[in-house]
Amino acid sequence: MTDHQTTHQAEEDARNESIRIWLNGKIVPKAEALVSVYDSGFMLGDGVWEGLRLYNGTWAFIDEHLDRLFEAAKAIDLDIGMTRAEVFQAVLETQRANEMTSDAHARLMVTRGVKSRPFQHPSLSKQGPTVTIIMEHSKPQFGRPIRLATVPHMRGLPMTQDPKLNSHSKLNCILACIAAEKAGADEGLMLDVHGFVNTTNACNFFIVRKGEVWTSTGDYCMNGITRQKVIDLCRANQIPVYERNYSLVDTYGADEAFLTGTFGAQTPVSEIDGRLIGNDQPGPVTKTIQGLYKALIERETA
Numbered sequence: 001m002t003d004h005q006t007t008h009q010a011e012e013d014a015r016n017e018s019i020r021i022w023l024n025g026k027i028v029p030k031a032e033a034l035v036s037v038y039d040s041g042f043m044l045g046d047g048v049w050e051g052l053r054l055y056n057g058t059w060a061f062i063d064e065h066l067d068r069l070f071e072a073a074k075a076i077d078l079d080i081g082m083t084r085a086e087v088f089q090a091v092l093e094t095q096r097a098n099e100m101t102s103d104a105h106a107r108l109m110v111t112r113g114v115k116s117r118p119f120q121h122p123s124l125s126k127q128g129p130t131v132t133i134i135m136e137h138s139k140p141q142f143g144r145p146i147r148l149a150t151v152p153h154m155r156g157l158p159m160t161q162d163p164k165l166n167s168h169s170k171l172n173c174i175l176a177c178i179a180a181e182k183a184g185a186d187e188g189l190m191l192d193v194h195g196f197v198n199t200t201n202a203c204n205f206f207i208v209r210k211g212e213v214w215t216s217t218g219d220y221c222m223n224g225i226t227r228q229k230v231i232d233l234c235r236a237n238q239i240p241v242y243e244r245n246y247s248l249v250d251t252y253g254a255d256e257a258f259l260t261g262t263f264g265a266q267t268p269v270s271e272i273d274g275r276l277i278g279n280d281q282p283g284p285v286t287k288t289i290q291g292l293y294k295a296l297i298e299r300e301t302a
């Protein structure tokens with residue numbers, strides 16, 4: 001593999017070297033935004049996070065992001081120690097401190113906080129959660145469509161580590177990404193426990209076949225906000241869309257494929273396991289959906 005590309009590639013922006021970061025109620029320079037080696041997130045991946053995007057002065061779909069954050073925190077029995085309004089205020093304060101008005105991306109992270117001893121038990125996190133917001137100037141930039149490789153790492157059953165949890169522990173996804181890179185691709189295409197095509201290691205996955213848009217049932221993937229917006233947009237615009245099981249045979253035979261996520265909106269896919277999908281350019285249905293999503297963002301942020 002010569003030219004590596006990730007699904008979270010942005011234009012180089014020197015301003016990101018001097019951003020200011022929210023850390024437990026304080027805004028600090030990037031170089032001072034440090035957490036303890038005893039932090040539950042560092043030590044164990046014990047935390048939850050959200051990725052947010054700023055367009056035209058507005059944090060897109062903020063209610064959905066806050067819903068998912070608080071739901072995930074409740075699921076792991078983590079008290080964020082802040083109300084929804086306070087979390088949103090923290091986002092706005094970080095935005096103000098960085099004088100950002102558009103084209104910014106935030107990673108909002110909450111861990112179980114600093115532990116008294118270096119062991120797993122959650123009761124050792126006695127000091128309260130660690131809350132941080134990294135906000136960067138960010139304009140997605142993709143040199144070419146993404147290449148995927150199917151990997152042996154599966155999306156697990158919900159009773160092991162529910163793939164709907166945006167947890168700090170992403171090792172399963174990271175291993176999937178490493179396997180894909182070693183196979184010469186950019187990102188891993190992950191199957192569910194039944195062998196149906198599910199999602200990629202960092203984005204949701206869609207195919208287009210004969211004008212129909214297909215994505216997985218949603219049972220084993222992140223309940224992506226962009227995924228849901230794309231489904232809703234298709235329904236509202238008479239584009240047939242199905243959440244269904246489908247296999248690699250259906251996938252290799254697709255006319256188009258694309259990924260969804262807050263960072264990159266809809267990212268075209270050109271190759272899966274060495275099979276070309278389309279002609280190295282976003283296909284017509286992908287382009288239509290990109291346009292509909294852009295218009296939705298414009299309405300949301302007007």
Ligand SMILES: Cc1ncc(COP(=O)(O)O)c(C=O)c1O
Pocket residue numbers: 051166173199200201202203204222223224225226227260261262263
């Ligand atoms: C594994 C995974 N899939 C998909 C997504 C995309 O979700 P969203 O559209 O809400 O950004 C994310 C983003 O956090 C993710 O981590």
